[in-house]
Amino acid sequence: MELSLFVLEICFSIIVLLCNPVSLKSDASLFPSDFLFGTSSSSYQFEGAFLSDGKGLNNWDVFTHKPGNIMDGSNGDIAVDHYHRYLEDLDLMNHIGVNSYRFSISWARILPKGRFGSVNKAGINFYNKLINALLLKGIQPFVSLTHYDIPQELENRYEAWLSPQVQEDFKYYADICFKYFGDRVKYWTTFNEPNVVAIRGYRSGIYPPSRCSSSFGNCSSGDSEKEPFIAAHNMILSHAAAVDIYRTKYQKQQGGSIGIVMNAIWYEPISNSLKDKQAAERTQAFYMNWFLDPIIMGKYPAEMQEILASNLPVFSNHDQEKLKSGLDFIGVNHYTSFYIRDCMFSVCEQGPGSSKTEGFALRTANKDGVLIGESTAVDWLYVYPQGMDKIITYIKERYNNIPMFITENGFGDNDKRDGLIEESLNDVNRVEYVSVYLDALAAALRKGADVRGYFLWSLLDNFEWTSGFTIRFGLHHVDYTTLKRTPRGSAIWYKQFISNHTTTHKILMPKHDPGSQRQYFKTI
Ligand SMILES: *[C@@H]1O[C@H](CO)[C@@H](O)[C@H](O)[C@H]1NC(C)=O
Ligand SMILES: *[C@@H]1O[C@H](CO)[C@@H](O)[C@H](O)[C@H]1NC(C)=O
Numbered sequence: 001m002e003l004s005l006f007v008l009e010i011c012f013s014i015i016v017l018l019c020n021p022v023s024l025k026s027d028a029s030l031f032p033s034d035f036l037f038g039t040s041s042s043s044y045q046f047e048g049a050f051l052s053d054g055k056g057l058n059n060w061d062v063f064t065h066k067p068g069n070i071m072d073g074s075n076g077d078i079a080v081d082h083y084h085r086y087l088e089d090l091d092l093m094n095h096i097g098v099n100s101y102r103f104s105i106s107w108a109r110i111l112p113k114g115r116f117g118s119v120n121k122a123g124i125n126f127y128n129k130l131i132n133a134l135l136l137k138g139i140q141p142f143v144s145l146t147h148y149d150i151p152q153e154l155e156n157r158y159e160a161w162l163s164p165q166v167q168e169d170f171k172y173y174a175d176i177c178f179k180y181f182g183d184r185v186k187y188w189t190t191f192n193e194p195n196v197v198a199i200r201g202y203r204s205g206i207y208p209p210s211r212c213s214s215s216f217g218n219c220s221s222g223d224s225e226k227e228p229f230i231a232a233h234n235m236i237l238s239h240a241a242a243v244d245i246y247r248t249k250y251q252k253q254q255g256g257s258i259g260i261v262m263n264a265i266w267y268e269p270i271s272n273s274l275k276d277k278q279a280a281e282r283t284q285a286f287y288m289n290w291f292l293d294p295i296i297m298g299k300y301p302a303e304m305q306e307i308l309a310s311n312l313p314v315f316s317n318h319d320q321e322k323l324k325s326g327l328d329f330i331g332v333n334h335y336t337s338f339y340i341r342d343c344m345f346s347v348c349e350q351g352p353g354s355s356k357t358e359g360f361a362l363r364t365a366n367k368d369g370v371l372i373g374e375s376t377a378v379d380w381l382y383v384y385p386q387g388m389d390k391i392i393t394y395i396k397e398r399y400n401n402i403p404m405f406i407t408e409n410g411f412g413d414n415d416k417r418d419g420l421i422e423e424s425l426n427d428v429n430r431v432e433y434v435s436v437y438l439d440a441l442a443a444a445l446r447k448g449a450d451v452r453g454y455f456l457w458s459l460l461d462n463f464e465w466t467s468g469f470t471i472r473f474g475l476h477h478v479d480y481t482t483l484k485r486t487p488r489g490s491a492i493w494y495k496q497f498i499s500n501h502t503t504t505h506k507i508l509m510p511k512h513d514p515g516s517q518r519q520y521f522k523t524i
Contacts, residue, residue, distance in 0.1 A: 030442050030501070036140065036453030037498045038100035039093060039475065040408050042147035042192065044076045045462040047106060049083035053122035056112025058149040059160070063208035074468035080460050080478050086130050092476060092485060093139060093459060096495045099502075100140040102407060102455045103130070104147035104192060105181075107173055113153040115172040124180050131184050141185045142405075142455070144261060145174055145242065147192035148207070148465075155209055161197070161231035167238045174242035178250045186256035189331050189407070190242045193263040194235040194291055202227040203357060206466055216355075225357045226311050233313040236294050236323075243325040260295065261331030261407045262288050264395070266387030270339040270367055279342035279361040282307075286359035289398070292330065296399050298323050307356050329452070330395060331407035336380060337372055337387035338363045376429075378412040378471055383433055388440035396449045403450045409437055410457035412464065412471040421486070424477050430490040438497070456494060460485060 031037075044060045064075035082089055093101055107114075109123035131141050154160040154169055174190070182188075191197075197207070203224045205212030211222030239260055246258050267283045269276040285293075285301035293301050298320055304312055315323065343353045344360035353362030365372050365382050373384035388409070395404060411433040413424070434456060445451055461474035469480055475491040478484070 030445055032452070033503055034452070035502070036100040036142065036405065036455070037502065038098045038102055038139075038142060038453065038455040039096070039459035040102040040410075040455040040457045041082070041459060041462065042104045042144070042149075043106035043109070044079070044147070044149040045458075045464070046080055046082035046103070046460070047109075048076065048078040048081045050077045052083065053109075053126070054112060054120040055106065055123060056108035056117075056120075057152045058106065058108040059152050059155055059208040060149045061108075062152050062155075063210070069210075070466055070468045072468035072470050074463065076463045078483075079463045081483050082460075083126065085483070087133060088485070089459060090133055090137060090139070092487070092491075094137045095487075096475070096491060097498045097502075098139060100142050100187075100453065100455070101134055101459075102142040102144070104144035104149075105177060106149060107146055108149065108151040108153075110176060111151060111173055114151045114157075114169045116153060116157070119176060127181060131181060135184060140187065141181075142187040142189075142407075142453075143177075143181070143185050144189045144192045145170075145177055146190075148197060160209065161201070161234050162227060164234060164237070166234050167241050170238035171241040171245055175245050175249070178246055178254070182246075182250050182254040182256060186254075187405075188246065188256060188258040189261045190239040190258065191235060192261045192331075192407075193333060194232065194239075194260070195287055196263045198228040198232040198235070202231050216357075225355070228357060229308065229312050232290060236291055237319060239291075239295060239327075240319075240322040240325050243327060244322060247325055257328035259327045259329035259331050259405070260291065261333055262291060264288050264332045264334045264391050266334070266337035266384070266391045266394075267340045267363075268337055268372065268387075268390075270341045270364070273342075275342040275345045276340065279344065279359075280340040282344075282359045283340045283361045283363065284394070286361075292395075292399065294323055295327055296402070303359060307359055311356070327402075329403040329405060330399065331405050332391065332395065333408035333457075334388055334391050334406060335409060336382050337384040337390075338365055338382075339367050339372055340364075376412060376433075377414040378467075381412060383436070385436040385440040388437050389444045392441065392444035392449045392451060393447065396444075401448070401450050403452050405453040405455070406441060406451060407453075407455050408457040409454070410434070410473050412473045415470050415472055421477060421479075424472070425486060425488045427488045427490050430488070431493045434490065434494070435497075 050061050060076060064070050105127055110120060111117065112120055134141050150160055154166060158165045160166050200207035201209055202211050202222060203216055205217040205219035205222060210219050211227055212219040213222060213224040216224040243258055265287065267280040269280040282303045285303040289301045290304060293299060300312055341362040341364060343362050348354045348362050371382060373382035375382055392404065411430040413427065441451065441454060456475065458473045460476045461472040461478040463469060464471040464473065475494060476485045476487050
């Protein structure tokens with residue numbers, strides 16, 4: 001009786017397997033055993049302590065203190081006080097069961113005046129303590145060298161990204177980070193979303209250094225047709241300089257890898273016409289491939305060269321040599337998708353989309369009165385999970401399936417200041433969003449994409465740039481008066497998801513091996 005039931009069960013399983021080849025791979029084995037599940041953060045949005053322990057002012061400190069720049073008049077002076085509460089935050093991460101944590105180093109905390117001043121030992125100490133505490137809990141640090149914030153000194157001295165001098169500063173800073181932290185940090189990224197820095201800092205001017213032409217925004221100076229490309233050029237060459245230092249001085253001995261994080265939007269042609277399809281491709285060239293093509297293939301996309309002509313800087317032979325240092329992986333920040341309408345062969349209204357600097361393409365969420373996906377409290381965020389599969393597959397095909405990490409994905413909600421906290425804690429919309437996006441990521445994995453990790457933005461509610469504290473992205477609610485952290489439904493859901501999809505246990509740091517203690521607890 002029992003045996004025949006067993007046989008029946010086996011037969012049934014075989015039938016299911018034969019009829020449904022997709023289920024051959026169980027969900028658990030879909031994510032490789034060394035897949036990183038983590039949460040994401042950045043220094044300016046999390047740390048606070050903006051004047052503590054010798055930190056220098058950065059461009060965002062200065063920008064947020066100018067009236068009118070931030071929606072609710074707030075700033076990151078305190079943010080969520082991660083600088084003082086990192087141990088508590090680490091406990092929250094450990095409770096969720098993540099095996100990695102993505103954060104960025106505050107450049108001005110390490111070098112308050114860039115290479116024109118000395119190293120701030122207190123800054124080095126803070127990141128040493130954070131990194132050591134993470135490793136003690138079996139959580140891999142995944143570190144960006146800069147996530148929008150740079151020492152204000154560099155703006156004051158030579159206009160930062162507009163000057164080739166910045167390459168020297170970035171190289172100097174990267175070298176210090178590899179030297180002090182690289183024995184324990186195995187995942188480095190040079191930049192977070194340099195495309196957003198170039199566009200928002202130098203085309204629309206809504207981020208520091210607030211530069212644009214009058215037809216693109218309200219800035220006191222700038223050139224929206226030229227400067228985004230100069231800033232990007234210097235960021236690309238700064239990336240190359242940092243990777244070169246890592247490759248020649250550190251990588252062999254430290255054994256880590258290094259990449260760059262791009263903001264990656266999926267662009268869907270608004271119609272099946274050839275011109276809209278080409279416009280969607282062109283938009284990707286002007287957005288993401290703008291940086292990845294030079295770093296991976298040594299040259300700017302052909303579409304950019306054609307349209308921008310002399311407004312696009314040129315790589316010298318010497319630069320091209322430097323670009324050969326390349327990268328080890330691509331970090332993908334993906335949240336949303338847009339439709340693209342052609343403005344090169346079709347007539348578009350004056351205004352957005354009609355300029356060379358945008359590649360003559362109009363971005364819209366709306367097609368014949370229907371949105372591409374459900375809208376959210378965040379003005380740029382539409383729920384279109386297919387975009388996750390499509391952007392991963394696009395990158396896989398264009399760049400020969402180079403390893404990828406989803407370095408950010410998440411859901412923003414309104415500040416429910418006047419509502420009940422319970423309402424904010426019961427975040428079913430966030431759970432739904434993350435769940436369908438992870439399904440789409442799994443679909444891309446099944447088709448062979450080499451994605452090695454997923455970082456949810458974010459562990460906590462935090463300072464959302466020009467939206468200030470009006471938008472909440474956290475798995476944990478933060479009370480901005482008391483700074484108390486409270487887990488939302490999504491935190492519990494993510495914990496379950498990770499536990500359902502991982503088979504291996506985290507490897508904790510060996511506690512009684514003096515050799516490894518030395519390795520992990522390097523201090524200055
Ligand atoms: C542009 O900026 C100036 C100076 O900051 C301000 O007075 C003015 O109101 C702004 N105009 C618009 C349209 O935002
Ligand atoms: C985890 O697995 C359990 C048991 O199969 C299931 O009930 C639950 O919905 C899963 N949760 C997540 C978040 O995947």
